[in-house]
Amino acid sequence: MTILRTTFLSLLLLMSAAGATSVAIVVSPDVPVDELSFSEVRKLFLGERQFWTPRLRVVLLMRAPVAPERNVVLRTIYQMSEAQFRQYWISKVFRADVSAGPKIVYSTEMANDLVNAIPGAVAFIDAAQIPKGLKVLKIDGKLPGDKAYPLH
């Protein structure tokens, strides 16, 4: 079983390296949203939407550089390179739009744990590694794996 799991993970990593990663947007259980449009997801990740409700603030979690999921998000949502992404957040903090940039997480497990624990948290993870019970947002009515799902 462990050999099969390891083999599966190896294949998954290879697929990720080849750019075939499908990314799921996951949120903490208290987020009162089940579905967003792609534009709304973009506003979340650009820091232009900072509140889920007036009582619940968005806490944006970003995977650290090199993770394939991050590359998907930079390419599809941000349409920015790493350098442009850095400059974007430095500029946003400097303009006093936000007090800080997104929080960095270093692994899917860490993202899963923090999304479950922090009120208002939103993160993205490899769709193939979604653990049971994690709340996954639909984007334009679609879940990861559906035809025309936009984040891959």
Added chain:
Amino acid sequence: MTLIRSLTFQRAPLLILATFLVPIAATAQAGDPALQSQLIEKLLQRIDQLEKRVTELESARPGAPAAQAVVSAVQPAPIPAEKTSAAEPAAMVPSQSAGMSHDHGAPLETPASYPLFRLSGFGDINYTANDRAGSHPGFNEGQFILHISSALSSRVTYFGELSMTARTDAGTGSPAVTGFNVEVERSLIRYDQSDHLKVSFGRYHTPISYWNTQFHHGSWLQTTASRPEMVQFGGNFIPVHFVGALAEGSFAAKGLNLNYNAGIGNGRSSVLTRDGDWGDVNNHKAWLGTAYIKPDWLYGLQVGGSVYRDKINAIGRPESREWIESAHVVWNKENPEIIAEFFNISHQQPGSSVVTNNQAWYAQFAYRLPFADHWKPYYRYEYIHIPQSDAIFRGLNLGLSGSTLGMRYDISSFSALKLEYRNQKRPGLPNTNVIWAQTSFTF
């Protein structure tokens, strides 16, 4: 022995995985050794996690001997959340040190961590040469900028910006003046009620200009070495700073993403280039309103405008009412980057029906080269018209037309070199040609 053999057998695939993947990573990132090392480190961390998971699974099996936990190279498991209130974040172990904050990896906020203070900086070193009579080419230190942000709670944040600028009269006088002017460029405290309403008080860069509020004093943030003349720091044309109160927010507006600012404050002081830091010079408060849209269907586009109203009581100038209307169109991608603004500033003396209109505009175009993405050429044209009859701007030599042509080279993610040529013509004066080289950075 059997246990060791069993554990080794379980870990062998993980070791094979590492052996298999490291060369793949190396090949994939062959062109960037730093990135390769980073990837290898991440993969090894992943192997550690997998080993830990295997150990946990083995421990969970009935009758299995207790295995020693493998210390993960990644952060320890976070403390379970305690929901103090819906508005306060959970108590969590910070994900990394505050030193990472400049790479937008800020520590996780907890009630115990407030105030959460962050400091960053901007700077530039310049070399300029021009053909004006009596001028000398030379280096100058530009501005040294410290930017402060401090989250006081999940809804209250303080922002500050300090600048230090070299004085031309440093060392003269008795006592001798210091080498640098220190200014509090911005100092404001903001309360966030929601995305629709944020209220702040303090000193701002007047939000009637896209450039003024987009780039502030961070020359590294702007493509060009120089600012357009109409929004120059210490300039007379627009009131660059504003002291007062501001309400701002955004609405989805069916995909238009409508943003607004509404402010009231002291307006210009008795010195045209300054705002009323110490108080208002008259009984009339300045007010402003700004609105702009960023439509969903055209990601990167921003279109907006502002109105500003004040009463001026400036030294050596007649009392005047001032209206400022502005508009901007921006495409804030990099291929291309387009910024265009237009200003109309009207002055009217009380009791007079005569209104004078002063107009300025600029258009800037830049393009990050796709085949050499560290390079970004740019061009800007700017124009300022001041009628001779304007009683406020008369004699200040603000009229201008000119072109700026340059190249930006990003040495690293946080520093850039810029080289530009400027040609400026002011009414009644000979053309001026300027060469400007700058290294700008953030830290």
